[in-house]
Amino acid sequence: MSKQINVALIGNPNTGKTSVFNQLTGLNQKVGNYPGITVEKKEGICKLPRGVRAHIIDLPGTYSLNTTSLDESVAVELLLNKNDKDHPDVALVISDVENLKRNLLLFTQIKDLKIPAILVINMADRMARKGISIDIPLLEEKLNARIALVSTRKGLGIEQLKELIADYKSLSKTPNVDTTVIDPEYFDKLKKTFPKEDIYKLWLVITQDVNFMPIEKKLIKDASSFSTKTKSELKRLQQKETILRYQFINGILKETYKVDRNAAKGFRATLDKILTHKVFGYLIFFIILLTIFQAIYGWSEYPMDMIDGFFASATEWVKDTLPPGVFTNLIAEGVLAGIGGIVIFIPQIAFLFLFISLLEETGYMSRVVFLMDRIMRPFGLSGKSVVPLISGTACAIPAVMATRTIENWKERLITILVTPFTTCSARLPVYLIIIALVIPEGNFLGLSFKALTLMLLYILGFVAAIVSAMALNKILKIKSRSFFVIELPNYKLPLLKNVGYTVLEKTKSFVFGAGKIILAISIILWFLGSNGFSDDFNNAESIIEKRVSQEGYSTYSETYIKNNLEQYRASLVDSGMYPNVIQDSIQTMESTLEGRALNQEIASYKLEHSYMGYMGKAIEPVVEPLGYDWKIGIAVLTSFAAREVFVGTLATIYSVGNDEEETIKNRMAAEVNPVTKEPLFNLASGISLLLFYAFAMQCMSTLAIVKRETNSWKWPTFQLVFMSLFAYIIALIAYQILK
Amino acid sequence: MEIVQHILVYITLLISVGYLAYKFVLPKRLFSVGKKSSKACGQDDCGCH
Numbered sequence: 007m008s009k010q011i012n013v014a015l016i017g018n019p020n021t022g023k024t025s026v027f028n029q030l031t032g033l034n035q036k037v038g039n040y041p042g043i044t045v046e047k048k049e050g051i052c053k054l055p056r057g058v059r060a061h062i063i064d065l066p067g068t069y070s071l072n073t074t075s076l077d078e079s080v081a082v083e084l085l086l087n088k089n090d091k092d093h094p095d096v097a098l099v100i101s102d103v104e105n106l107k108r109n110l111l112l113f114t115q116i117k118d119l120k121i122p123a124i125l126v127i128n129m130a131d132r133m134a135r136k137g138i139s140i141d142i143p144l145l146e147e148k149l150n151a152r153i154a155l156v157s158t159r160k161g162l163g164i165e166q167l168k169e170l171i172a173d174y175k176s177l178s179k180t181p182n183v184d185t186t187v188i189d190p191e192y193f194d195k196l197k198k199t200f201p202k203e204d205i206y207k208l209w210l211v212i213t214q215d216v217n218f219m220p221i222e223k224k225l226i227k228d229a230s231s232f233s234t235k236t237k238s239e240l241k242r243l244q245q246k247e248t249i250l251r252y253q254f255i256n257g258i259l260k261e262t263y264k265v266d267r268n269a270a271k272g273f274r275a276t277l278d279k280i281l282t283h284k285v286f287g288y289l290i291f292f293i294i295l296l297t298i299f300q301a302i303y304g305w306s307e308y309p310m311d312m313i314d315g316f317f318a319s320a321t322e323w324v325k326d327t328l329p330p331g332v333f334t335n336l337i338a339e340g341v342l343a344g345i346g347g348i349v350i351f352i353p354q355i356a357f358l359f360l361f362i363s364l365l366e367e368t369g370y371m372s373r374v375v376f377l378m379d380r381i382m383r384p385f386g387l388s389g390k391s392v393v394p395l396i397s398g399t400a401c402a403i404p405a406v407m408a409t410r411t412i413e414n415w416k417e418r419l420i421t422i423l424v425t426p427f428t429t430c431s432a433r434l435p436v437y438l439i440i441i442a443l444v445i446p447e448g449n450f451l452g453l454s455f456k457a458l459t460l461m462l463l464y465i466l467g468f469v470a471a472i473v474s475a476m477a478l479n480k481i482l483k484i485k486s487r488s489f490f491v492i493e494l495p496n497y498k499l500p501l502l503k504n505v506g507y508t509v510l511e512k513t514k515s516f517v518f519g520a521g522k523i524i525l526a527i528s529i530i531l532w533f534l535g536s537n538g539f540s541d542d543f544n545n546a547e548s549i550i551e552k553r554v555s556q557e558g559y560s561t562y563s564e565t566y567i568k569n570n571l572e573q574y575r576a577s578l579v580d581s582g583m584y585p586n587v588i589q590d591s592i593q594t595m596e597s598t599l600e601g602r603a604l605n606q607e608i609a610s611y612k613l614e615h616s617y618m619g620y621m622g623k624a625i626e627p628v629v630e631p632l633g634y635d636w637k638i639g640i641a642v643l644t645s646f647a648a649r650e651v652f653v654g655t656l657a658t659i660y661s662v663g664n665d666e667e668e669t670i671k672n673r674m675a676a677e678v679n680p681v682t683k684e685p686l687f688n689l690a691s692g693i694s695l696l697l698f699y700a701f702a703m704q705c706m707s708t709l710a711i712v713k714r715e716t717n718s719w720k721w722p723t724f725q726l727v728f729m730s731l732f733a734y735i736i737a738l739i740a741y742q743i744l745k
Numbered sequence: 746m747e748i749v750q751h752i753l754v755y756i757t758l759l760i761s762v763g764y765l766a767y768k769f770v771l772p773k774r775l776f777s778v779g780k781k782s783s784k785a786c787g788q789d790d791c792g793c794h
Binding site for chain 2 (some may be wrong): 190301329331332333334341523525526527529530533710
């Protein structure tokens with residue numbers, strides 16, 4: 007059996023750590039979370055020479071072992087805890103060839119922990135262009151370590167790196183810097199108190215500084231008992247340590263690292279000037295955003311249609327192939343509808359992450375974050391909140407996950423809480439159908455009222471997010487240090503492999519994370535809508551058949567039969583058939599349509615008397631002041647699972663055999679309020695519904711993600727209650743004014 | 746055959762309800778009995794004691 011070793015990838019952000027990880031592991035990788043916390047954990051397997059297998063862990067990016075964020079503390083905890091099953095046998099410290107000095111700070115710290123370490127100098131392909139030359143043998147001698155010069159972009163040096171990892175036993179464990187010289191007296195005391203412990207490890211445990219998240223810090227708490235210095239004294243010592251390390255690094259690099267400034271080109275500075283310009287910067291960002299959204303909606307349309315078609319065919323196939331019965335119905339109407347409801351969003355999510363990943367890979371996203379910080383700060387948000395707010399227009403789930411990059415806990419929490427206000431793609435079908443029903447035809451400045459309403463709803467979402475952020479900033483009494491440090495990485499052409507992996511990972515995370523919850527809820531909703539305890543439910547067939555034989559079909563069914571029959575007749579006439587054949591075909595079609603109409607009426611009646619129907623009736627008094635009837639009440643109630651369920655529920659309630667919006671629209675337009683005798687969907691109830699959907703927290707999956715990201719039920723509960731109450735009040739005011 | 750279909754529906758429903766309960770209601774520690782946390786420090790040479 008081959009030997010397996012743990013290899014940790016550690017390095018500063020933007021050094022190409024993930025690229026090295028991808029090169030080493032290929033597709034043998036998985037993404038999860040560190041136990042108990044929401045920091046992403048990427049691990050994979052790499053086969054090394056001489057039959058050695060490496061379990062590779064991609065640790066979160068960190069500038070040093072003096073942590074300031076949750077992500078960084080995870081990396082440090084793993085390096086400190088020898089008993090952790092992932093504790094590395096060897097650490098690969100990835101550094102960027104252009105920022106070697108800064109990267110070596112981390113390297114010397116890891117070396118001082120006596121963990122066998124290899125310095126991986128990445129982006130070697132840029133050396134010639136940037137006029138950089140490195141004396142590798144001399145640098146290896148000075149650092150007492152092995153170095154791999156690699157270019158993940160060109161795939162160079164990876165085999166040499168694998169050789170070095172396989173040969174990990176020969177790596178030196180000698181420390182680089184003697185930290186005790188910064189305060190000999192203090193370190194002497196420590197040594198005497200804990201003679202068996204490694205002194206630098208103790209020092210790191212004492213000085214950990216993660217101030218914004220209740221993480222598992224037992225290690226640190228235990229060690230803090232022997233801290234005899236105040237926080238500020240420890241900080242000063244940390245600074246002394248950093249200076250000491252840089253003195254050591256400067257001395258080495260003076261002899262080994264040369265940059266020919268004349269050879270370096272100033273393209274980056276020029277581009278930065280334009281992209282972070284006070285006017286052009288915003289303009290360019292706005293144009294890029296417009297392009298992205300246009301592309302997301304435009305390009306997603308075709309795959310979404312294909313997925314829709316596929317699930318429609320699959321449903322038909324299941325109904326035709328499996329023996330008729332309740333379980334077949336569950337698979338066709340519950341399971342397949344549930345899976346379809348998840349899978350249909352894959353194209354939009356994949357495209358969104360494709361663009362975000364491209365912007366990140368090129369280095370542009372850091373410029374956007376820098377640019378937006380000055381705008382967002384007065385609202386209690388950070389420049390880094392822009393990415394989640396933008397992602398939220400596709401789906402709040404990945405958007406909430408994207409807040410992980412925000413170091414400040416208060417800013418991160420506020421971003422998580424307000425992101426669901428942005429108009430996500432699941433709201434779109436609801437908006438489209440209601441707008442089509444209640445907004446009149448007409449134009450304003452060349453834009454139709456309907457298009458303007460849709461645009462206003464998007465703006466309303468952003469305004470609600472920003473205003474709520476401002477209010478939360480004042481209300482939330484969370485103490486956290488607010489600082490904004492961002493590195494502007496070099497511009498580079500995106501590596502398609504990295505982009506591909508990101509898109510794949512994020513999409514998988516959506517489908518298998520939120521998807522399971524949506525599927526489970528769909529199954530329960532199907533059950534509640536397909537079962538009932540009353541005689542009305544159990545005898546629906548005979549009741550409706552009797553009613554149809556006595557009173558005929560309902561007005562809607564009659565119109566449905568008539569319209570379809572006329573269309574069919576016209577198509578037969580156009581095809582040039584003989585009149586007698588046409589007559590026969592029409593008669594066959596008529597009986598088919600009558601059968602369908604009867605089934606639809608039975609389904610509608612059953613739904614009304616199902617568990618779900620009773621639930622709808624029960625909530626009718628609550629939704630009536632908003633201008634809704636029990637049917638809309640059910641749709642609103644079910645869409646608390648996911649907003650897009652609204653259209654599907656209405657399609658079932660209104661007895662439509664398929665869920666084409668135009669058909670549902672006609673049926674909804676024909677609905678009459680039994681009290682006022684006016685159309686149920688009028689301007690007042692329509693606007694009320696639009697506003698309700700704009701503000702209400704109707705997404706179980708988002709709540710689940712918020713719970714996961716905040717490690718508590720407190721915040722998702724607050725979000726659900728606050729947003730739903732706010733939505734209710736706004737919708738109530740709108741209806742009462744407009745009715 | 747119909748009874749089998751009904752049984753399958755109830756099994757699926759139970760799995761769905763159970764899954765949601767497992768995900769959102771039941772405390773996670775109920776499912777971690779006997780599992781040793783990867784962060785547990787069993788020895789005294791890890792630097793945390």
